[in-house]
Amino acid sequence: MNRLVVFVASALIATACGSTTSPTPPPVRTEDPPKITCPAAQTVQLTTGTSIAVTYTATTSNGRAPVAVACTPPSGSTFTIGQATVTCTVTDALQRADVCSFAVTVVAPPRLLVTRFFAFGDSITKGEDGSSVLAPDTSRFYTRVLLPAAQTYPGFLLQRLAARYTTQSLTVENWGNPSEAVTDADTFNRFVKLTSSGNYDAALIMEGTNDLYKARNGTGNPSTVLQLAIAGLRRMVADAKSRSIRPFLATVPPMNPAGFRGMVYGNELVPGFNDSIRSVAAAENVPLVDVYQAFGGDFTLLSADGIHPNPGGYEKIAATFFTAIRNTLEVSTPALPTASSRRRR
Secondary structure (H helix, E strand, O other): OHHHHHHHHHHHHHHHOOOOOOOOOOOOOOOOOOEEEOOOOEEEEOOOOOEEEOOOOOEEEOOOOOOEEEEEOOOOOEEEOEEEEEEEEEEOOOOOEEEEEEEEEEEOOOEEOOOEEEEEEOHHHHOEOOOOOEOOOOOOEOOOOEOOHHHOHHHHHHHHHHHHOOOOOOEEEEEEOOOOOOOOOOHHHHHHHHHOOOOOOEEEEEOOHHHHHHHHHOOOOHHHHHHHHHHHHHHHHHHHHHOOOEEEEEOOOOOOOOOHHHOOOOHHHHHHHHHHHHHHHHHHOOOEEOHHHHHOOOHHHEOOOOOOEOHHHHHHHHHHHHHHHHHHHEEOOOOOEOOOOEEOO
16 A cells, blocks of 8 residues: 555656656658659651641649649640750749750651652553453453552552642652563563653552563463563663663562462462562662562452452552652651740740
């Protein structure tokens, strides 16, 4: 009992003297300063005109709410051709700030070094419809039917070129000649009439399918026929180059041996013939338009006769030529940093 009294008394004395420890209040939490991250540098390709509105968004983290972001010039401003710097700032409720910047480059509409093209070849260039009705008692068509000009490969190509190079007037003239072979007597003369006319800047050459037919079903030596065809193509390329006309040399499309009642002569010669065309393009240092590779063995791009493409196949040929032309002839105005290259909204 005496011990209990002493303990209580001691506790009362300690309380009276203020020696009891009070809980420490938690520290006031201060958020980390705000952080802003700008988007990557942006390059905008014009298709027409000299300016374009550009939108962008900067991202933020940390900071005490409310957090405000402002960019100069603001998103949606109009930028003209050239390079400009955008600066973005984030500010939080404690007036702490962070800054970032990035470049916006506006590139002038693309242009081609040349604008006047002619497509040279046989009925595939001309745009023959290989789904025409076949005569029941002969291996020939009743009539030769051509697709509308817009569905031929030169037609599809012109559409693609016009859509991209909106500031230029472009022409792609179709000089396909049905049933023509490279080794025909008048083929080279026909080519020279075009290259010497002064009307063209570039020659799109895709021919040889009828030479394969002659090599497989003719009276001459197949190897000799093919060698003469390759020599003829190389002669065309050399003639174009000598007149400062840019030649584009194409491989020929595949043939479907199951088409035309199984009478697709020369289909087995296509791969080797195209290898020789590739060699000519490399030796002459001219753009190769590898139509055969672009088809990828897809016979659904061919018509019922197994030789002529259908509209999808002609569009594939046009796309392949378009890529070669774009990679070889496209130029654009360099975007240089200038103080006046942006206009605030």
